[in-house]
Structures are given as C-alpha cells and as structure tokens.
Amino acid sequence: MKKLMKGNDAVIHGALLGGCTHFFGYPITPASEIAHSAAYYFTKSGRTFLQAESEIAAINMILGSASAGARVMTSSSSPGVALMSECVSYIAGSNVPAVIIDVQRVGPGLGYIWPEQSDYNMVLKGGGHGVYRNIVFAPNSVQEMADFTYKAFEIADKYRMCVFILADAYIGQMMEPVSFPTKILHAKRKDWALYADEQSRHNLVTSLFMEREILSANIDSLLNKYAKVEKEITEFEETSVSDAEHIFIAFGISSRVALTAVRELRKQGIKVGLFRPKTLFPFPNKRLAELASKVKSMMVVELNDGMMANDVELAVKSKLPVRKFNWYGGYVPSVTELVEKTKKSI
Amino acid sequence: MIKHTKPSAFYDTFERKGPGQKTTHYCPGCGHGTVHKLIAEAIDEMGIKDQVIFCAPVGCTTLMYFYFDTGNMQCPHGRAPAVATGISRTLDDSIVISYQGDGDLAGIGMSEIVHAANRGEKLTVFFVNNAIYGMTGGQMAPTTLIGQESKTTPFGRDPIRDGMPIRMSELINTLEAPVFVERCSLGTAAGVLKTRKAVKKALMNQKNKKGFSFVEILSPCPINWKMDAIQSRKWLIENLEKFYEVKNFRDKDTSIKGQGRLPFLSDDELLKVLDVTADTSSDDDNNRVDIGEHKVKIAGFGGQGIMSVGVLLANCAKNAGFNSTWLPSYGAEMRGGTAYASVVMSNDIIGTPVVDTPDVLIAMNSPSLDAFENSVTKGGTIIVNSSIVSRKVTRTDVNTYYVPATAMANELGLTATAAVIILAFYAKALGIFGVDILKAVVPISIKNKKYIEANLRAITAGEMFFDDYKK
C-alpha cells in the first residue's frame, strides 16, 4: 500500500533501499527533514549518520567515505550546496561517486526558505572550479524523490560521478502517496577504492596530477565519460505534446503548475503540451531539437531568471521563439497567471 | 636531496613522481622527509601497511602518495580530518592518518581538526608545524612567531596587525575525547628519537582502537626561513621551541564512552523498520466516484492542528483511491495570523499542489475567512468554525456551513480536535469519501496514541452535527 509522505522523508527511504550506508549532513531549511529522517533511520538500522560541523566538513566526509567504497549522501539547500562546491569539484576530478540532495530555496544570500530554481547554474554549470559535470535529476513529485534517490547510487557508482537530486522547497515539503521497491541494492567492491587491505593498497584517490599530459588526459577521460552519460541516461517526459502547437518546458514544481495549465488551456481549445526534462545533465538536447521543427514556440517556465531557457535556446538553435516565463523570490505562479501569460504571448 | 635506505612502507622507486625517481621532492634540510621516514618505520615495525590510508593535505606534502606504499588519498586544503573521518567511519579496521601542515590544520582547516578531535574520531594526526606556508612560497601561518618575517609579514608578524600565534596542542588538549596529545621537535637528534616514539604510540593507539591521537612536530623549512639546514635547526631550538613547549600533554588509555553504532540490520529487518511492503494496489480495483480535481484549503492559526488535519484529509483521499497532495504553508507566515494546508485530490495525476482557488475552504479563525473567502470557486463550499469566527460569509454564490467546532471540542475535553470535528462534517457534507475511511485513518495518522480515542469521538460529534444540521 502506498504511504503518504513528505518528499524530504521519501528521499531517505529511497536512499536506504538504494544501498546508501553513510549520511553526513548539516541542517538547513527547507532540507532539514532529510537530515532528521536520516538521523532516525540510518542510526536505527546500524548505518552511519553524522551531523557534521559544516557543509564543508560534510562533503569532505562524503569524499572520504566514498573513497573507502561506501554509498554515501548528503542533503542541503542552496547556501549549503554553495559551500560544498570546492569539494564537489574534487569529487569530480578524482572520479568518486556521491549523491547530493539540493532542496532549493531563494537566493542570493540568505534569501529565504521558499522555493526557487535558481541553483540551476550552480549545480549544472559548475559551482566548483574546473571542467566537470554532475549528473542532475529533477524530481517533480514525492514518488520521484524516492525513485531518483533509489537509483542515484547505482548511477553514481557506475560512472563514478556526483549525482544531484535538484528539488525545491515545495517538492521537499509536500506530501503525496508513494510506493517503494522492496529490493534493496548494495554497493559492489570497487577496484579503484581504498579498503584498507592488501588488494587495494596501491590505490590512490586524487585530483592532483603534476604532469601536463596526465592532467589533460584526466580531463579528456572525464569528457569522454560525460559524453557516454549523455548517450545513456537522458530522461524526459512528454504530456500532450504529439499534437501541440506550443509547448511548456519546465522541471520540478514549475512543471506541476504547467501541467495544470496545459489542461486548462486545452479546455479553452489552445493546443499546448508539456515537455519535462527529468535529467538536467544530461539535458535532452536531441529531443528538443526534434520538437523545434514540430511546434511553433517553446515557453520555458522557471523559478529563476531563465537559466534553463538558455540551454533550451542552445538546443533549438533559433529555429523557433523560446519564451522565458520567469518567477522568483519564492513566488510560485498560480495556474491562472500562467494561463493568462501564455494566451498573451502566443 | 634526501636519500632513503628505505622502510618497506616506502615505494622502492617513486614511479608516481616521474623523473628523479629515487629522491623526494622536498628541499634540502626539510623536516617533512624526516617525519615521513619516522612514520614509514613505525608502519613497518607494526606491520600495518595494508591497513594504512594516508590523507594528504594541500601543502608541500600533497604529493605524499609518491612515497608511501599504502592506501593514499589527497584532500582539499584543510579538510583532511573530515575526509579521514569519512574513511574511518566506513572502514572499522583501517588506520587512517591525517598529515597536515600549519596552514592546512590551524588556518583554513581549524574547524575540521577541532571537531574531529572533539568527536574522538579514530584517527592519527601528524601536524607538521614549520611556522610558515611552505608550498605557496613563505607566507604567514597561524603559527608564525611574533616578529617573524614572511612574504605577508614583511615587517615581521605584529600582534595587532596579524594576531598572535596559535598553540594547537594546547588547544586540542582542552577537549575531552583525544587520548594522546604530544608536541615534539626535530631540532636535535634526541628530539627526533622522541618524535619516533610519539609517532609509533599514536599509531598504536589507533591499531588498538583507542581513539584520536595528535602529534605536533616542530619542523624546519630552511627555504622559506631563508637559512641553511644547520642555521634552521638552531633557529628552531632557540625560537620555535621557546614559544611552543615540547612536551606530552596527554596520554590516556581510554576515550569518551557511549553507545556508538547500532547493529547493522539485514535487508529484511531494514524493510520492516522502513515499513515498506510491495505495492499491490492497482487503479481499477477501487470504485471511486469521479471528482475530477477537488481542492481544499484548511486555514487557521498555529495550534489548531491545521497541518495534521490536512494530512488526515490527504490520507483519506489516498485510501479512497484518489491521487492526493498536501502542501503546508510554512516559514514566517506561520507566525502570523493564518497557517494553512492545501490538499488536492483527483482521479487524474495532480498538477500543481498549490491551492489558489479552493473548492472547499475550512476557515478555523477570522483572519482565514477574511483572507480566503473571495478565492473560493463559484459554487464551492465554505465551512466556518463559528465558535471563533463571529461574522457570516458574505458571498452568496457558495454553500456555507457554520460549525461551532471549538465549543464542541471543548465539551469533548480536547480543544485541539476542533478541526477534526469539521473534517468529519466535511466528509458527510461533500460525500467524496465515507466517515468510515476517516475513522480508519485516524489510528495510522495520529502519532500520540493517547489522543486516538478523543479524535474518534470528535469524528462522531462532527457526523452527528451534520445529521442535525440537515434537519
């Protein structure tokens, strides 16, 4: 039977079922319930929960624990994730798997605890230094908070990358019925990790390479890996797209508002659809390019100043108008507002 | 260049290093080479090289992994104790070494070292204090002495401009958990011997799972001190050792006590703890009414149980076979006049969980009625807690009900059940799900078991009130 749960609680169920054994974190609204839930369930089940002294310490504990072969995670919200950035870059540079949940709030600065989607650039375009990428899932329901976290550890281990679950304050705080897999996944032994035994003694986890050729070879191998990831795990969802003349493009909470707006506009005879990236890296460039020759316009609905819209524009290469429908400052538009804005612009 | 007659914990040739594979990359007279050798010898003597994982800092010893034939990892600047904590908490039988300079440990990494020490992590920390930033070319370190010149204290370190030097061993010694804290010096041959002992003791402590050990080693950096090897030993003895007292601060047998990690649960036990069972429900085995999308806003002030009644409602909708969402208002708005829960139920996948235009408004206090009356959909319903809200609904295009819920709840002896009374009334009035479903949900939703009875009575009261209302 499905359970009614908060997105933030479902994450921890998904993580434990996905084989995560170590949680290191630091509290911050609106992500704190994840840490609360982890403190209860990780401790009770003989896994490890540790409240670190800061996000910086937490992410470095992740680097250590993951290098020792464990499936590990942390959770935070925007300012906390910003603090982790240096080490996220180390994680990428040393090919270490990790899972980070970012329940986005409003910025810049202390902003406030309401939802925004303005960590898009930070999580997708760097945050930390250097040429690197994170795999980024964008859940839009409590079920996806659980499902994405469940599979995040397999994916992180497979590609030896950092996987972000990029949620927002509403997806984290809301409750919905959710069901869980009953098969518990487990980490397998990793030939590169440090196990404090003879077999792994020669292993070295580092992002430092003192020779120019080796250094650039490491970046090449990262780029090859990212290309592979783009081929293999891109996910998206289409609603009423097949006969649509205009489509919304939205992720997370924005896509929920857009979904209701699609129904409303269709009732009024306007043929709109919804295209929802479930992975933001890899970004569904190919499918968007295809759709660019099928529809008249794209309307990117985001709680920021048009960060994903920039990626959509790159994907469709000026074949059609890409409209930016932006709200920020903790404001989630009503369906009526989105409907009106849409009618005015098409 | 230092040539080693090598302990086996060192690689024979330093292949990772590239050219010059027999020598280290440290400057002549540098203390790091000596400390490396002491550690390698201790590892050999103890036969622990398979268990050792080195956490290299950022500093001159970033490249320690050139030399040590052990597990190796390289950490961000100052964070080695956090990285080491992650490893130590993952591998119970590992021997984790955090090797750090003074900039790394006492500057950027002050927080990580203090907290790792305070938690009594099973780590061994070797803190090489050369009173300067070596790798970056001789800037002031937190441990740079008063008057000492560096690239960033060209007129000598000044207490007012630059602050006082920090004594780390003394600071760590104020904490409860560490088992071993000692400051050594490489100034003399006797000092090196003492250092060797301390290094081994600190590693033994970890092998014996005693806890956190901290060894500070006063060490020369001839290059940045701008001296030769002999001068720098002299300066170390005459200046560093004067300010940083060479001594053992602590040598305990046991660390802090507590419960520690609980037994690791098997897959089946974990499923039980998470209360996860296979989802056998399917869409067609419930014969639910077609409600399209139905949106409810429950509003009142904190303490009226608004949020938990919203959860009850969303649970009822779920159990009646609908999709449902619950969204709280939260943050600063909770401290003001109205807090509200938004509940959406639908036969279809639900779009936005935000309820801007409720089909049903449950107004538990006056500010809530004032705030949301106009947003209710035409033909919708407003249920008012008339014990608290004195005014009437002004709109004429909605159904209105007045339930003196707070008074009724007081009569039942539990004021907090007022919203539950209204929920029962709502269930009867709207007919989307039966009161039986509400009654079945109460024992699952209400955490404190002693309130279940009162809530069930509240439901009956709401139900009866509706039956009378109709008459």
Ligand SMILES: Cc1ncc(C[n+]2csc(CCOP(=O)(O)OP(=O)(O)O)c2C)c(N)n1
């Ligand atoms: C975040 C960050 N800030 C600054 C640096 C530059 N940096 C590298 S080593 C170092 C100082 C190291 O000094 P110390 O810890 O005393 O070690 P030593 O080189 O003397 O052994 C600094 C500031 C860095 N690598 N990373």
Ligand code: SF4
């Ligand atoms: S700069 Fe100083 S600490 Fe670094 S290797 Fe040279 S002497 Fe040693």
